Amino acid sequence: MRGRIVVRGALPGLVGDVNCSDGVNAIDATLVLQLVAGLLDYLSCQQNADTNLDGTVNAIDAAIILQFVAGLLDTLPP
DSSP, rough: TOEEEESSSSSSTTTTTSSSSOOOOOHHHHHHHHHHTTTTSOOTGGGGGGHHHHHHHHHHHHHHHHHHHHHHHHHOOO
16 A cells, blocks of 8 residues: 555664664655655665554654654654
8 A cells, every 4th residue: 555654563773763874864754755655665774664653654754753853852752
């Protein structure tokens, strides 16, 4: 199904860091959006993409990453 990626049993890692750069920034949000739009087939650290821990990766996860990067959120889920 296009636009909905299901995540099962996320592995430990830095939530929001979808490119394995050891940090979370706007590039991570961009990559999530590209994945959801079908422009990318996978992310290097896709297990870190489900930032709201709802079991799917979608544009909401990208928005949460951007809110964190902008300082509107103090933390991302562990």
